[in-house]
Each structure stands twice: as structure tokens, then as C-alpha cells.
Amino acid sequence: MASAAERHTFPELAKRAVADTQLRRNIGNATQTIRAKRAAVVAEVPDWEDLREAGRSLKEHTLRSLDRYLVQLEEAVTKAGGQVHWARDGAEASRIVIEIAERHSVKEVIKVKSITTEEIKLNEALEAAGIRPFETDLAELIIQLGDDVSSHILVPAIHRNRAEIRELFMRKLGLTELSDRPSDLTAAARTYLREKFLTVPMAVSGANFGICDTGTICVVESEGNGRMCLTLPQVLVSVMGVEKLVPTWEDMEVFLQLLPRSSTGERMNPYNSFWTGVMPGDGPQEFHLVLLDNRRTDVLADRTGRQTLNCIRCSACLNICPVYSRTGGHAYHSEYQGPIGAILTPQLHGMESAASLPYASSLCGACYEVCPVKINIPEVLVHLRTRAVAQSGFTLEKLAMGAAIRMFDNPRLLETAQKIARVAQRPFASDGYITGGIGPVRQWTKARDLPAVPSQSFRDWWRTRR
Amino acid sequence: MSAAREEVLGRIRQALSRDPAGEIDIARSYRRTAALHGAELVDRFAERAEAYKATVLRVDAAGLADALERLRGRFVVPDDLPEEWLPPEFIRDHRQLGHRDLDAVDGVVTGCALAIAETGTIVLDAGVGQGRRAITLLPDFHVCIVPVERIVASVPEAVAALRTSLPRPLTFMSGPSATSDIELNRVEGVHGPRRLEIIILGETPD
Numbered sequence: 145m146a147s148a149a150e151r152h153t154f155p156e157l158a159k160r161a162v163a164d165t166q167l168r169r170n171i172g173n174a175t176q177t178i179r180a181k182r183a184a185v186v187a188e189v190p191d192w193e194d195l196r197e198a199g200r201s202l203k204e205h206t207l208r209s210l211d212r213y214l215v216q217l218e219e220a221v222t223k224a225g226g227q228v229h230w231a232r233d234g235a236e237a238s239r240i241v242i243e244i245a246e247r248h249s250v251k252e253v254i255k256v257k258s259i260t261t262e263e264i265k266l267n268e269a270l271e272a273a274g275i276r277p278f279e280t281d282l283a284e285l286i287i288q289l290g291d292d293v294s295s296h297i298l299v300p301a302i303h304r305n306r307a308e309i310r311e312l313f314m315r316k317l318g319l320t321e322l323s324d325r326p327s328d329l330t331a332a333a334r335t336y337l338r339e340k341f342l343t344v345p346m347a348v349s350g351a352n353f354g355i356c357d358t359g360t361i362c363v364v365e366s367e368g369n370g371r372m373c374l375t376l377p378q379v380l381v382s383v384m385g386v387e388k389l390v391p392t393w394e395d396m397e398v399f400l401q402l403l404p405r406s407s408t409g410e411r412m413n414p415y416n417s418f419w420t421g422v423m424p425g426d427g428p429q430e431f432h433l434v435l436l437d438n439r440r441t442d443v444l445a446d447r448t449g450r451q452t453l454n455c456i457r458c459s460a461c462l463n464i465c466p467v468y469s470r471t472g473g474h475a476y477h478s479e480y481q482g483p484i485g486a487i488l489t490p491q492l493h494g495m496e497s498a499a500s501l502p503y504a505s506s507l508c509g510a511c512y513e514v515c516p517v518k519i520n521i522p523e524v525l526v527h528l529r530t531r532a533v534a535q536s537g538f539t540l541e542k543l544a545m546g547a548a549i550r551m552f553d554n555p556r557l558l559e560t561a562q563k564i565a566r567v568a569q570r571p572f573a574s575d576g577y578i579t580g581g582i583g584p585v586r587q588w589t590k591a592r593d594l595p596a597v598p599s600q601s602f603r604d605w606w607r608t609r610r
Numbered sequence: 611m612s613a614a615r616e617e618v619l620g621r622i623r624q625a626l627s628r629d630p631a632g633e634i635d636i637a638r639s640y641r642r643t644a645a646l647h648g649a650e651l652v653d654r655f656a657e658r659a660e661a662y663k664a665t666v667l668r669v670d671a672a673g674l675a676d677a678l679e680r681l682r683g684r685f686v687v688p689d690d691l692p693e694e695w696l697p698p699e700f701i702r703d704h705r706q707l708g709h710r711d712l713d714a715v716d717g718v719v720t721g722c723a724l725a726i727a728e729t730g731t732i733v734l735d736a737g738v739g740q741g742r743r744a745i746t747l748l749p750d751f752h753v754c755i756v757p758v759e760r761i762v763a764s765v766p767e768a769v770a771a772l773r774t775s776l777p778r779p780l781t782f783m784s785g786p787s788a789t790s791d792i793e794l795n796r797v798e799g800v801h802g803p804r805r806l807e808i809i810i811l812g813e814t815p816d
């Protein structure tokens with residue numbers, strides 16, 4: 145993922161992705177389909193805006209007293225028979241999981257899709273310790289068998305088509321006959337994984353919510369692989385970021401409405417599992433909860449950036465984003481993609497490793513409008529750009545950004561600037577698109593087809609019509 | 611481990627140290643109930659559950675016997691499932707059945723804690739007539755009996771009612787399992803039961 149010396153910047157990767165037409169078509173179809181489904185089920189809810197406000201305020205309320213809520217959750221989970229562990233970073237979390245596996249002499253674990261465990265590279269750590277992780281989400285299985293990287297937080301294998309998946313399954317699952325119908329491919333995965341579910345004694349999951357007053361953990365999913373992992377093995381370990389808390393059970397009435405409609409565009413996703421510690425005779429008889437920091441407390445310390453921790457990972461901002469729907473997820477070079485990735489990755493992995501990501505946006509604001517917990521992504525982007533620029537010293541971009549903020553605040557200034565731009569761009573505009581430019585504009589247009597400022601602005605045109 | 615605990619909690623307190631004192635209010639202007647009653651409530655539940663490709667039957671007590679009569683094959687049932695809800699051929703689960711046994715039966719019949727009309731969801735809470743979680747997970751066919759008085763209108767009403775079910779595990783089910791992972795084609799039936807039949811039991815109120 146984002147490496148110490150960001151080897152590939154967003155502009156380089158985006159250019160490559162946009163050139164790949166198959167990928168573009170898949171991502172384009174996917175985002176369009178989910179967008180339409182989401183819009184339809186959101187329109188059905190008369191109090192959607194009230195729910196968003198409740199979601200935002202619940203998250204901000206919880207973050208403001210995060211220390212107290214974490215201690216409350218720890219107590220409740222422990223009382224219910226679970227064991228709670230704290231991890232300062234990814235390496236520490238991975239060590240905790242490996243120690244539990246070793247104590248049970250486990251050589252294989254089954255996994256439910258979890259971006260948090262991707263973030264901490266748990267699979268690599270398990271493999272290094274001689275423990276084989278099996279991803280059980282269909283898309284994750286496709287990714288794992290293909291030695292591939294996720295491109296969307298909700299549908300990670302969206303860049304693969306059915307022919308590629310068929311070929312992969314035949315080769316890796318040792319099948320001699322298989323059609324490329326999605327139902328047949330799914331059935332092949334069911335058969336392969338059923339045996340794993342029945343025999344592997346330990347599971348690792350993430351968590352969507354940790355409910356502080358009851359110590360209940362929640363995982364939402366579609367395929368039933370989550371229920372399998374949460375129910376059948378003897379030992380269950382859930383790795384959860386410290387920000388995923390809700391104060392009380394009743395608060396789930398908000399998130400159980402916001403999340404499924406924003407995420408898969410369904411009224412409710414097929415399965416939601418809730419469990420509280422250990423239930424004798426039902427499910428795993430040993431439960432561990434690993435509370436992970438991994439720089440989340442740094443994000444918390446930044447009062448503008450902090451709202452990033454409200455995120456419930458619904459992926460609505462990816463599907464609506466004009467940049468994401470053209471480039472796909474790989475360009476972000478991170479387990480978190482799209483608009484949320486552009487603000488979360490640099491904060492979690494460090495500005496030095498992902499300094500180009502805050503620029504992977506046109507600041508159009510669509511992500512803010514769809515976000516179920518009202519994260520003002522454009523605001524955080526601009527804030528992080530300022531931080532990135534501050535770290536790299538004074539540049540023209542800094543000047544331009546400062547000017548841009550002032551302009552969007554002031555329509556008169558914007559109009560004047562557009563007039564100046566129309567004159568200034570003349571030598572570079574061809575076919576209505578700016579392709580070259582100098583200085584900051586050149587940097588900008590390297591990876592963006594910047595639409596040329598039309599010879600007459602909308603405001604000018606409107607005035608002449610009247 | 612407690613060194614990590616103290617350090618993480620310390621970092622959080624440090625991060626929050628410059629915040630103004632006092633709590634952030636939670637905005638609760640959203641609906642806590644939905645205006646759905648009587649026949650409309652039951653219709654809405656049936657329609658929304660069908661939208662997920664669940665099969666929905668509506669029966670009275672006599673109709674239930676007929677509906678159960680049609681079930682072919684061996685069904686596992688929770689040890690406390692009422693007599694009138696039993697299919698022709700059944701095995702009661704007293705937790706003696708292993709996972710492979712459950713994998714080998716043809717289906718499962720259970721009741722539920724409640725059902726949510728607006729979302730077409732059934733909720734199991736491991737209470738009476740529902741059994742442990744594994745019995746509704748491994749068999750390929752789940753028949754769930756929903757008495758009409760168990761249907762609530764909205765998610766907030768369901769959440770309020772389920773408070774007393776905790777700390778037992780809860781499972782919300784909305785249709786059979788599904789995936790859209792391959793080219794966004796929806797495929798019903800991945801790992802959970804591939805078929806879900808919901809039998810709504812009782813006179814529909816006016």
C-alpha cells in the first residue's frame with residue numbers, strides 16, 4: 145500500500161488506470177448502478193436528513209469522550225466473557241492475533257472481509273508466522289487467489305470480469321469444468337469455502353460497531369460468510385479501530401438505517417450479526433476484541449481532520465465521485481480509496497507517504513452531500529493540502545489554493561478571475577481543453593483534462609440574455 | 611498489554627485536551643415510530659420481504675398445517691419449537707448435533723423474535739422457538755414462522771423491543787444471502803441458506 149517513500153503518486157497511477165478501458169467500463173457500470181440504487185432507497189426515507197444529523201452528532205459525541213467510552217466497552221465485553229486487548233499500532237495488533245493462534249496451535253484461520261486488517265497487513269504477518277489466512281468474502285477470495293489488490297471498499301474485485309474469474313477459479317480451485325455464469329462461479333466458491341467453515345477452528349473479523357453500554361459487537365454483511373466465521377469456529381478474534389464506538393444499543397436505530405441504504409443501496413443488507421462476549425452453547429466459546437489505535441489518535445488530535453473518524457465505511461462517496469469513477473480504486477494505492485481514502489490514507493499512513501492523495505479530487509462536494517455521517521470531505525481535503533504544502537515549503541500551488549479558497553467564497557472575485565483566466569489560457573487551449581500550461585497549471589493538467597474556461601461564462605451569458 | 615492500554619488512553623486524552631468542556635448533544639429529531647398499522651403493516655412486511663426474493667406465505671392456523679405438510683425432507687428444529695409448527699420429518703436440536711450433521715439436513719424451521727415491515731427483515735434472538743445460531747446457518751433452506759403480532763413497523767421500534775434480548779446473540783436477516791461481487795450481478799444464495807421462506811401466521815388485522 146502507501147509505502148514510506150510514495151513510489152507511485154496518484155497522478156501516475158490515475159493516468160495508467162484511465163488508459164485501461166476494461167477497468168474503466170467495470171468501474172463506471174458499478175458506480176452508476178449502486179448510485180441509482182442508493183438514491184432510490186434514500187428517497188424513501190422521509191427523515192433522511194435528520195438521520196444524517198443524528199449519525200454525525202452521535203459520532204462526534206462519542207469521539208469527544210472516547211477514553212471514557214472505550215473503558216466502558218472494555219468493562220462490558222469483559223463482563224460478558226470476552227477478552228479485550230489494546231494495540232498501539234498494526235504490528236502490535238498482528239502480534240496479539242498470532243499469539244492467540246499459537247496458543248491454540250492453529251495453522252489456518254478464516255477471515256471475514258475487514259479493511260482494518262488490510263490496513264495493518266495482518267495476512268502478511270500471519271503468513272510470516274506460518275499461519276494461513278483464508279479470505280471468505282467472494283470478492284476477497286477472488287483478490288486473494290489472483291494475488292491482486294482491492295479496488296473498491298465495498299466490491300473489491302470490481303475490476304475483474306467473469307471470464308477472468310472463471311479462469312482464476314479453474315486454475316486455483318483445481319476445477320476442470322466451470323461456466324462463467326455468476327451463479328455458477330458463486331456456487332464454486334460456496335463449495336470450496338464450506339469445507340473451510342466446517343473445519344478451521346479460529347476466525348478473524350473486523351467490526352462495524354462496538355456498543356459501549358452492552359459490550360455488543362456488530363458485523364454487517366451480505367453473503368453469510370460473516371455469520372459462518374462468527375458462529376462456527378471455537379475461537380473468534382475481532383480487530384476494531386478505536387473510533388468504531390456507539391454509546392448505547394438504542395443508537396443502532398440510527399446506523400442500521402444509514403449504513404445499508406448508503407452502502408449497498410438496500411433497505412437492509414442481508415445479514416447483521418450482533419454478539420455480546422461469549423454465549424454458552426452458541427457460537428465461539430473464546431472471544432477476543434483487539435482495540436486498534438494505529439495513528440487514529442493523531443487524527444483525533446487534528447480538530448479539522450477529526451471528522452474523518454466518523455466514517456462508517458459505506459462507500460457512498462466512492463460511487464458518487466467523478467474522479468473515482470474514472471480512475472477506479474487502484475490509483476489511490478491504499479486499502480482506503482475514493483474521497484474517504486484521499487483524506488484517511490494520508491492521515492493514517494503519514495503525509496510523507498501519500499502527499500499527492502489530497503489532490504485526487506475536484507472539490508465538487510458530491511461526497512459531502514451523500515455522506516451518511518456528514519463528513520465534510522472537501523473541507524478536510526483543503527485542510528490536508530495546506531498541511532502537505534506547509535510540510536514541503538512554499539510553492540505556487542499554495543498560493544493558488546489560498547486564492548482559490550478566497551475566490552469560491554466571493555462570487556465577484558470568481559467572476560473577475562474567470563475573465564483573467566480566459567485571456568491567460570489562450571496560448572494553451574486546444575479543442576476547448578487545456579493541455580499544457582505553465583507552472584502550477586502544468587502540474588494540474590498533467591493528469592486532469594482541465595475543461596477550458598468557456599469564452600463566455602454562465603453569468604455573462606445569462607446577463608446578455610436578459 | 612496494559613502498557614498499550616495506558617498509552618492509547620493517554621494519547622486520546624492528550625488529543626482531546628484542547629477541546630472545550632462539555633458534551634456534544636445528540637440530534638434526535640428523526641422518527642422513532644412509523645405510521646403503519648393493521649393490514650397495511652402486514653402487507654408492507656410481505657411486500658418488502660418478497661423484494662429480497664424470499665418466498666412469503668400468509669396463513670391462518672389451519673393453513674399453517676397445510677404449509678408445513680408440503681415440506682419435503684429432513685428438517686432440524688429448535689428443541690422448544692411448538693408442536694403445531696413441526697414439519698412432517700424433523701430432528702430436534704438439543705445442541706447434540708455437530709456442524710456436519712447440520713450441513714447434511716434439508717432445512718430448518720424456526721420462529722423469530724420479531725419482523726420489521728419497512729425493511730422486510732426478520733430478527734432471531736436465540737429465544738424461544740429459535741435455537742442456536744448454527745441451525746439457521748448451515749442448512750440450505752430456512753422456513754421462518756412470523757406470527758402477525760410480531761411484526762413492527764420500523765427499525766427504531768425493533769431496536770427498542772430487542773433491548774431485553776441482549777446479551778443473547780441477534781441475527782437480522784433480510785432475504786437469503788446474496789452477493790453482487792461478480793460484475794454487480796446479484797446472485798441469491800452464497801453461504802447462508804440459499805432459500806428463505808417466510809410464513810406469516812395469523813388473521814390479518816383491519
Ligand code: SF4
Pocket residue numbers: 406454455456457458459460461462484511514515516517518519
Ligand atoms: S466518508 Fe462518508 S460516504 Fe465515504 S465511506 Fe465514510 S461514511 Fe461513507
